[in-house]
Each structure stands twice: as C-alpha cells, then as structure tokens.
Amino acid sequence: MSHTDTTxxxxxxxxxxxxxxxxxxxxxxxxxDTDAKIHATDLRVGYPGLEEPVVDTETLVVPEGxxxxxxxxxxxxxxxxxxxxxxxxxxxAGEVLxxxxxxxxxxxKEFARELGMLSQHGSTPDGIxxxxxxxxxxxxxxGFLDGRTEDDREAIERAISLAGIEHLRGTDxxxxxxxxxxxxxxxxxxxxxxxxxxxxxxxxxxxxxxQLQVMEVIRTLNEERGVTVCIVLHDLTQAARFADYLVALRxxxxxxxxxxxxxxxxxxxxxxxxxxxxxxxGSEPRITPKRALE
Amino acid sequence: xxxxxxxxxxxxxxxxxxxxxxxLVVGSVVVAFVAAFVQxxxxxxxxxxxxxxxxxxDPRILFDADVWAAILTGSDFPDWLSQSAIIxxxxxxxxxxxxxxxxxxxxxxxxxxxxxTRNELASPYxxxxxxxxxxxxxxxxxxxTGASYVLPFAAALGGLVAFALVYAIAWQGxxxxxxxxxxxxxxxxxxxxLQTGLFYFLDSTAVVKTAIAWTTGSLTGVxxxxxxxxxxxxxxxxPLLLLASRHLNVLLLGEETARSLGMPVEYVRFGLSTLxxxxxxxxxAVAGLVGFVGxxxxxxVRTAVGSDYRRLVVGSLFLGPALVxxxxxxxxxxxxxxxxxxxxxxxVIGGPYFLYLMRRHGDxxxx
Numbered sequence: 252m253s254h255t256d257t258t259x260x261x262x263x264x265x266x267x268x269x270x271x272x273x274x275x276x277x278x279x280x281x282x283x284d285t286d287a288k289i290h291a292t293d294l295r296v297g298y299p300g301l302e303e304p305v306v307d308t309e310t311l312v313v314p315e316g317x318x319x320x321x322x323x324x325x326x327x328x329x330x331x332x333x334x335x336x337x338x339x340x341x342x343x344a345g346e347v348l349x350x351x352x353x354x355x356x357x358x359x360k361e362f363a364r365e366l367g368m369l370s371q372h373g374s375t376p377d378g379i380x381x382x383x384x385x386x387x388x389x390x391x392x393x394g395f396l397d398g399r400t401e402d403d404r405e406a407i408e409r410a411i412s413l414a415g416i417e418h419l420r421g422t423d424x425x426x427x428x429x430x431x432x433x434x435x436x437x438x439x440x441x442x443x444x445x446x447x448x449x450x451x452x453x454x455x456x457x458x459x460x461x462q463l464q465v466m467e468v469i470r471t472l473n474e475e476r477g478v479t480v481c482i483v484l485h486d487l488t489q490a491a492r493f494a495d496y497l498v499a500l501r502x503x504x505x506x507x508x509x510x511x512x513x514x515x516x517x518x519x520x521x522x523x524x525x526x527x528x529x530x531x532x533g534s535e536p537r538i539t540p541k542r543a544l545e
Numbered sequence: 546x547x548x549x550x551x552x553x554x555x556x557x558x559x560x561x562x563x564x565x566x567x568x569l570v571v572g573s574v575v576v577a578f579v580a581a582f583v584q585x586x587x588x589x590x591x592x593x594x595x596x597x598x599x600x601x602x603d604p605r606i607l608f609d610a611d612v613w614a615a616i617l618t619g620s621d622f623p624d625w626l627s628q629s630a631i632i633x634x635x636x637x638x639x640x641x642x643x644x645x646x647x648x649x650x651x652x653x654x655x656x657x658x659x660x661x662t663r664n665e666l667a668s669p670y671x672x673x674x675x676x677x678x679x680x681x682x683x684x685x686x687x688x689x690t691g692a693s694y695v696l697p698f699a700a701a702l703g704g705l706v707a708f709a710l711v712y713a714i715a716w717q718g719x720x721x722x723x724x725x726x727x728x729x730x731x732x733x734x735x736x737x738x739l740q741t742g743l744f745y746f747l748d749s750t751a752v753v754k755t756a757i758a759w760t761t762g763s764l765t766g767v768x769x770x771x772x773x774x775x776x777x778x779x780x781x782x783x784p785l786l787l788l789a790s791r792h793l794n795v796l797l798l799g800e801e802t803a804r805s806l807g808m809p810v811e812y813v814r815f816g817l818s819t820l821x822x823x824x825x826x827x828x829x830a831v832a833g834l835v836g837f838v839g840x841x842x843x844x845x846v847r848t849a850v851g852s853d854y855r856r857l858v859v860g861s862l863f864l865g866p867a868l869v870x871x872x873x874x875x876x877x878x879x880x881x882x883x884x885x886x887x888x889x890x891x892x893v894i895g896g897p898y899f900l901y902l903m904r905r906h907g908d909x910x911x912x
Binding site: 337338339359360361362363364370372373374376377378379383384387388390391393423436443 | 562663788791795798801802805808847850853
C-alpha cells in the first residue's frame with residue numbers, strides 16, 4: 252500500500268517540476284547562448300506492424316554545442332527516438348528540424364555530411380584494416396566514381412588521432428577486441444566530420460576502461476570541435492556525470508528534461524525507472540538504488 | 546617519424562593482400578588456359594597437341610573476317626578451314642568461352658549477393674532464381690514441346706520473375722537481408738515443388754535428360770549462338786559491378802551504418818541485386834543452374850584477399866572462369882563417351898571445399 256502512496260506523491264511532485272523545468276534552452280542557468288540544433292515537434296514514431304507508436308512526444312530540443320543524453324528504462328523509446336532523428340526510421344507524424352530545416356528535405360549524402368549516427372549494431376567486416384574502415388566515413392563526400400582526396404586523408408588522420416587509435420591503423424579489424432572495435436567505429440563516424448553526432452548506447456558491453464575512453468573521445472569532440480552530441484545511455488549515473496542535458500523518457504514520451512541535477516531525482520527513479528533509490532549531489536551525482544518497485 | 550613508419554607498415558600490409566590477389570589472378574589465368582587447351586584438343590576426335598596449337602595460333606584463322614563473322618553473327622565457317630580447325634573453332638572453342646562467361650557471371654553474382662544479404666553462405670540463387678528458372682524450363686518442356694529454342698529465354702525470364710516475386714514478398718515499406726532471404730526460401734520451395742511435380746508429365750527419357758541438364762547445369766552442345774547471347778549482358782554487368790565495389794563495402798557494414806553514411810540503402814540494394822540477378826540469369830540462360838560456383842568462388846577469394854570488395858570482385862572474375870573450365874573438362878572428358886552435366890562436377894568439387902573450410906575453422910559460426 253505504501254508504494255502506491257509514494258508513487259502518487261511522486262507523480263504530483265513531478266508534474267510541478269515538469270512545469271518549472273521545461274524552460275527554453277536559451278534561458279539556460281549557465282547563461283550559455285544555446286540554440287536548438289535539433290528541434291522535434293509532435294513527433295510520433297512507430298514500426299511497421301505495430302499499432303501503437305513507440306515514441307509519441309510533443310517537443311524535443313537538442314541544444315547546439317552541448318552533450319544531451321537520452322535516458323530511460325528498456326522499451327521507453329530512446330533508441331527509436333534517436334533513429335527517427337537520424338532518419339533511420341520515418342516518423343508517422345510530426346517534424347524534425349536540424350538548423351531549422353526539415354530533415355526529410357536533405358539529400359541522403361547531404362544529410363550524412365550534417366549528422367552522423369553511431370548505431371548500436373553494426374558489423375565490422377574482417378580482412379580490412381582499421382584505416383580502411385575509418386575511410387568509409389568519407390562515403391558521403393564522394394560521387395559514384397571519386398577516389399580518395401587529400402581532404403579525405405586529412406579527415407581520416409584527424410579521426411584516427413582523436414579516437415586515439417593511431418597504433419591500430421594497419422591492424423585487421425577482425426582481430427580487434429570489442430572495445431577497440433567500438434573506438435574504430437567512432438573514428439569512422441568522426442571521419443564524416445559532421446556538426447552533430449548521435450550515438451546509440453556506445454558504451455554498452457564495453458569494459459570500464461573502454462567505456463571511459465569512449466566517453467573521453469566524445470567529450471573532446473564536443474569541447475574542441477563544438478560538435479553537438481546526442482547520446483543514448485543505459486547507465487543513469489554515467490549520463491548524469493557526463494551530459495550537459497538529460498532527456499528522460501517514459502513510455503515513448505519525454506517525462507522530463509534539463510540539467511542532470513534537476514532531472515535526476517528520487518521521484519524520477521521511482522516514476523521512470525521503477526526503482527526506489529537515494530540521490531545525492533556532492534561534486535558528482537550519486538545514485539544508490541535500493542530495490543525495484545512493483 | 547612515428548606516423549610515417551606506421552603508414553609504411555600499413556602499405557606493407559596492403560601490399561601483401563594485393564600480392565595475394567595478383568597470384569590468385571595469375572594462377573587462375575594459367576589454370577584456365579591449361580583447361581581450355583585440354584578441352585579444345587581432347588574429345589571423341591582428339592587432335593594432336595601440336596595441331597591444336599597451330600590451329601589456335603594460325604594468323605590466317607585469327608585475322609580472318611569470315612571466321613569472325615561466323616563467331617559474331619552466326620554465318621557459316623569458311624570452307625578452306627581444315628577439319629581440325631572446324632572442330633576446334635566451331636565445336637569446342639565456344640564451349641570454352643561460354644564456360645568462362647558462366648564462371649564470371651555466377652561468381653560475381655554470388656559475391657554481390659553475399660554482400661547484399663550479408664550472408665557469406667549466399668549464392669546467386671538465394672533470391673529464388675533457381676526455383677523460377679527450373680520451373681520455367683519444366684513448363685516449357687511439358688507444355689511447349691518442340692520449342693526448345695525458347696528454353697534459354699524461359700530460364701532467364703523465370704529467374705527474373707521469381708526475383709521480382711521475392712522482392713515483392715519481402716517488401717514492407719522497405720526490406721532487409723533476413724526478409725529477402727526468407728522470401729527467397731518461400732518462393733524457391735514452392736517453385737521447386739511445382740517443378741518436381743512437372744517431371745511426372747515428361748514423356749520420354751530424352752526430355753527428362755534435357756530437364757535434368759537444365760536443372761543441374763550443363764554446357765553440352767553449346768555453340769557460338771549461346772556465346773553471343775551471354776556476352777552482351779556480361780559486358781554490361783561486369784564493369785558496373787566493378788565500379789560498385791565501394792558501395793558493396795559500405796553495405797557490408799550493416800544497414801544502419803550504411804544509412805548513416807548517406808547511402809540510400811534500398812535503392813542501392815535493389816540496383817545491385819538487379820545487376821547480380823542479370824548476371825545469374827545470363828549464366829542460367831546458357832548453362833542452366835550450375836551450382837556451387839557462385840557460392841564457393843567468392844568464399845575462396847575472400848579467404849585469400851580479405852573481404853574488401855575492390856579485391857574480391859576482381860579475384861572472383863578470374864577464379865570463377867578457372868573453376869568452371871576445369872569442371873567442364875572433367876564433365877566432358879572424364880567419363881567418355883558419356884558427358885555429365887557440369888553442375889554435377891562443380892557440386893562434387895564444391896562440397897569437399899566446404900568440408901575443408903569446416904575442418905579448418907571448426908565450425909561456420911565465425912563466418
């Protein structure tokens with residue numbers, strides 16, 4: 252019985268926070284001049300053969316030059332939302348603007364020069380070198396017959412050095428560990444040299460060291476090149492520590508969004524993740540899960 | 546310094562794969578020439594090796610307009626040719642050329658389908674071609690007896706129709722490799738059953754043998770007419786697929802990655818499949834359903850040069866003809882005077898090759 256009470260209270264509490272938190276990104280507490288890089292309105296996304304849309308949300312803003320993390324439990328629609336932003340899925344309704352322009356209006360290669368997406372699943376064929384794989388990131392810059400140019404070589408070089416995989420350059424991709432492979436895939440996305448990069452759970456299944464390496468690469472990319480990042484993260488603590496903004500999803504709708512310290516609350520954990528937990532903020536957010544709620 | 550020494554290392558690695566490709570190409574060419582020479586000199590009227598060599602290199606024949614006309618337009622060979630020259634040039638040579646074309650078409654078709662379906666065990670027949678072509682041949686033999694000259698067109702058309710059907714079944718606002726392969730299984734299964742049923746309507750052993758020759762793949766009795774039929778689509782498809790190898794490489798990264806890189810995946814996949822089906826249909830039209838070539842050749846090339854399609858397609862272009870030529874020599878000469886369909890031989894060679902791979906890799910899960 253007491254669970255129910257907590258939940259109701261939490262809902263009320265959240266409704267109020269939602270009201271106050273949903274401010275325009277321009278009114279950012281840090282005073283950053285942040286415009287929306289990606290702006291989605293009345294978005295509804297589903298899969299063929301499913302009656303109900305998986306994502307159905309009013310407004311999503313990905314602020315320019317910041318790192319935004321999408322968080323939520325399994326099945327909350329994080330990956331689906333990301334796929335819709337990357338044009339991997341066509342939205343049933345609503346519009347997505349990037350720099351104020353409808354994403355459907357871009358040509359496919361033009362779009363790939365604007366926005367990169369690192370999918371969760373991707374295969375890396377054996378029998379090619381790391382450098383060759385990273386080189387595929389230059390695909391959107393090429394016509395049907397174009398060869399590799401000096402620009403391509405420089406972009407590949409920058410991507411390899413930013414991802415910190417210089418030592419793997421000539422290695423067969425098939426002989427890499429899972430963590431190395433992920434860094435190589437990131438380097439391929441970096442070689443695309445886009446202003447926006449979307450990443451779908453890039454750290455899942457990686458050991459701790461490679462998780463940190465991946466996150467560092469993304470941080471550097473954001474800070475040094477001003478790339479707007481939108482990333483799906485499984486681990487809420489990691490997301491809270493790493494991202495400038497959090498977007499919490501529940502059942503395909505945005506439950507809350509804002510600064511991590513505003514979004515990650517005990518109510519959020521109960522309401523969205525179904526977990527009773529304590530949240531403390533010292534120099535870093537600390538989430539201590541207690542038990543699963545009914 | 547560090548960076549440059551590393552790139553040198555990278556080039557050294559590149560070189561090793563290019564070197565392997567070069568040896569593969571040279572080896573295939575040598576094997577193909579030896580097989581072709583055996584094929585044109587041996588048979589029920591064996592011509593001595595010296596005579597064969599003279600006939601093949603005689604400039605009076607090689608640069609004769611009438612001989613070229615006979616090959617390219619189907620007019621009669623000139624009367625002044627010796628009997629050996631006639632046998633070599635009008636009976637045995639076309640078979641060699643057609644075997645090479647069949648090898649080219651099946652192996653690059655297989656290479657493309659292995660990328661399109663992202664399944665290294667895919668063959669040119671994976672999207673229903675075999676079922677469609679086989680059924681069309683049987684329908685022709687049962688209902689249009691005597692119209693054997695339409696068989697090549699019926700086979701190719703049947704294959705193309707089956708492919709279209711597979712694509713239509715797999716299409717649901719887009720498609721993906723798994724759905725395509727499953728739809729291929731559906732269509733092939735139904736067509737194969739109908740085809741087997743139709744065998745019972747064939748009334749003579751000769752027609753049954755024709756049917757078997759088509760459904761297992763045979764080069765018995767082919768002439769320059771079949772060469773003329775196959776060369777045009779081959780000259781169209783091969784250069785296009787060579788150019789498309791970079792796109793095949795990107796397709797190999799998975800659908801989502803290819804899309805993120807700005808590839809219009811559905812168009813590219815359909816376009817490449819269509820080209821590969823054209824190649825397969827070309828081979829089927831002149832030789833029937835020769836098995837295993839399209840499966841084994843890209844596989845063997847991949848183990849030698851890696852999965853970069855810029856090398857894989859080139860390697861397949863050379864190894865394919867070599868394999869079919871050797872297989873056809875065996876099919877025609879090993880059990881003289883009886884000729885077996887070349888598809889029987891490619892199957893007998895192809896099966897053990899996979900056994901060898903199984904032994905070497907332990908299992909197929911690593912592919």
